[in-house]
Amino acid sequence: MAMSVMEENSASPFSRQLNRGAWTPEEDKKLAEVIAVHGAKRWKAIAAKAGLKRCGKSCRLRWMNYLRPNIKRGNITDQEEDLILRLHKLLGNRWSLIAGRLPGRTDNEIKNYWYSHLSKRMSQASGGRGGSRKREAGVAEPREARGGSPGAFDADEFFDFSNESPLNLEWVSRFLQHDNNQGHVNKNQ
DNA sequence: AACAACCTCAACCGCATCAGA
DNA sequence: GTCTGATGCGGTTGAGGTTGT
Numbered sequence: 001m002a003m004s005v006m007e008e009n010s011a012s013p014f015s016r017q018l019n020r021g022a023w024t025p026e027e028d029k030k031l032a033e034v035i036a037v038h039g040a041k042r043w044k045a046i047a048a049k050a051g052l053k054r055c056g057k058s059c060r061l062r063w064m065n066y067l068r069p070n071i072k073r074g075n076i077t078d079q080e081e082d083l084i085l086r087l088h089k090l091l092g093n094r095w096s097l098i099a100g101r102l103p104g105r106t107d108n109e110i111k112n113y114w115y116s117h118l119s120k121r122m123s124q125a126s127g128g129r130g131g132s133r134k135r136e137a138g139v140a141e142p143r144e145a146r147g148g149s150p151g152a153f154d155a156d157e158f159f160d161f162s163n164e165s166p167l168n169l170e171w172v173s174r175f176l177q178h179d180n181n182q183g184h185v186n187k188n189q
Numbered sequence: 190a191a192c193a194a195c196c197t198c199a200a201c202c203g204c205a206t207c208a209g210a
Numbered sequence: 211g212t213c214t215g216a217t218g219c220g221g222t223t224g225a226g227g228t229t230g231t
Contacts, residue, residue, distance in 0.1 A: 107220085108200085111221085112199085117197095
């Protein structure tokens with residue numbers, strides 16, 4: 001298992017012919033074309049079909065964070081920022097879960113926004129040290145907690161408002177009510 | 190104008206989990 | 211039940227841009 005990962009994204013001699021670094025418009029175009037035909041799955045095969053010297057993982061990331069339709073680019077709104085702050089307070093560094101509540105935003109974008117804007121502000125607000133963003137989040141949880149740990153707060157269930165617009169006010173008010181009542185629920189799971 | 194320091198964000202890495210054989 | 215490849219996620223890095231001196 002580990003071998004497959006190592007084989008795909010390490011800098012081993014076996015992968016040195018792979019492109020790295022920034023994607024070119026040509027690569028983007030090829031990738032989008034292949035995904036349009038074959039769908040966004042089997043990334044290794046997609047990379048091969050597109051003739052890209054990229055690993056499947058890199059193709060997936062590029063698609064998910066940049067090329068995917070409905071990606072909302074540009075400034076995070078005040079409403080979104082407030083939501084991120086509150087969701088992070090509740091969920092910790094579960095960026096994909098937070099991103100799921102912000103249509104058009106990616107986990108990577110939210111993570112970057114957190115580290116570059118919000119964590120700094122949070123540490124200032126709490127009299128913290130500021131400075132390096134490394135290791136500042138502090139509320140990261142064990143990996144086994146991901147995907148919903150049994151018995152504890154089930155974020156997936158909590159956020160299952162499948163018939164609702166993710167940003168509608170009812171959901172927000174439900175969330176805020178929960179947050180006010182159990183604001184620290186995430187911390188000691 | 191030149192340089193340094195800082196900031197932002199796209200991309201990479203390593204690991205865990207999922208799913209199919 | 212085990213193995214293996216694929217996928218998803220959070221943490222981290224580094225290039226390029228911006229701001230300050």
